[in-house]
Amino acid sequence: MVCELFDSITEEEQKKMLTCAAAKERSFAAGEYIFRQGDSPKSMYLVLKGSVMVAKDFVTGKRSVLFIVYEKDVFGEMFAFSNESQFWYDAIANEPVTVLEIPFGFFFGFCENACRKHQTIVKNMLGIFSKKSFMMTKKLYLLSGKTLRERISMWVLDLAGEKDSFKSDMNREELSDYLGTTRPSLSRELMAMQDEGLIEVERSSFKIKDREGLEYYAE
Amino acid sequence: MVCELFDSITEEEQKKMLTCAAAKERSFAAGEYIFRQGDSPKSMYLVLKGSVMVAKDFVTGKRSVLFIVYEKDVFGEMFAFSNESQFWYDAIANEPVTVLEIPFGFFFGFCENACRKHQTIVKNMLGIFSKKSFMMTKKLYLLSGKTLRERISMWVLDLAGEKDSFKSDMNREELSDYLGTTRPSLSRELMAMQDEGLIEVERSSFKIKDREGLEYYAE
């Protein structure tokens, strides 16, 4: 298993540590709850196979999806290191899923046996948090833009970096969602920006034609 | 100094650790850069006095503020635990400010002298990340709402929790900003929701009148 949590840790060491921490592999059928709002957090989870939906359910039956967690990614990690006494969201198997349930003690009980690698784990955990913080900061920054053009401009400038062109790995549907809008609105605005000579767009290829102009809008 | 980073660590121990890690207190005049986009990250920072603006500057001279960091809070922490080779934002003194510059080694060099408390520091650091993740997740969730009413509904439900009324510590201006809108738009919508019997608003006091209705809109 190659995942950030066990980076720099051999498979053998991994096994020892997990045994020592009483981590368990568990499987869930599609739709089953892995944990629920209000449960008291005792473990965090690593997705081994499948995907998990992290969401909030309302009494009316509505469900709001916060995010989807895929293989090799963790969830519930926020609760491992805070003092929250309850989960405030649900984790639901999105499909048949296998997860590794890792009791929080794993991170704090520096046992004296063969588990000298705990420090590495903790370091990896900090790395995971860092990456997530990056992603979230960027997205929050993006969504702080009030107009769609502003958000598009910020997004384009961020992805392009020093370069003047790039390819996106999102299609229009995904991009519109990421930018907090709808596909037709996004298309319309992209074309308008092209007509005005700010950018050139061709499917997933983007080219900056007027950097200053974009920076003007990316206020 | 009472801050989360040094939670459970006596002042004496703190001093030892900081000396051993070569942490330095530094002061900056208002407007001075603490670090700049492109600098290579070597330390993280704790605000001792004043406040710091974390922002992105554009060549056009425009500046976008990502967030403001106040006393006892840290910044630059994301770069301590990732492999990014450059800061991608600037940190600028918002006013005359004193910060503690903590070299990254602080977290990894478990020196053998008097610094047994490093583990605690790392744990505290994880707690800081957790809290930030909570805040950011909530805000991202909120901003995922496409209509203003949706966002207001989510916000009200979240703050109220089990209860039916609460007081906000934000004024209309701040709240509108938090919800990604403008003050008049917020006022208009709040009043509309009051007229429709969803909530009751009186300055910073909010009361839920129709929970199901709110949940309906908080899709």
Next chain:
DNA sequence: TAACTAATGTAACATATGTTACAGAAGCAC
């Protein structure tokens, strides 16, 4: 090639929301 599907662009319309400017209410100093 043709036929089909998925992705993307377009257009018309309704509406939510930003903008601007002002009015009323609350809080505070005197």
Next chain:
DNA sequence: GTGCTTCTGTAACATATGTTACATTAGTTA
């Protein structure tokens, strides 16, 4: 109390954007 400032609600208007439905293009399979 008066006068002042700050916060909040209101109204009119312009506009950005969601909605819906359809057209066009690219990609894929036979």
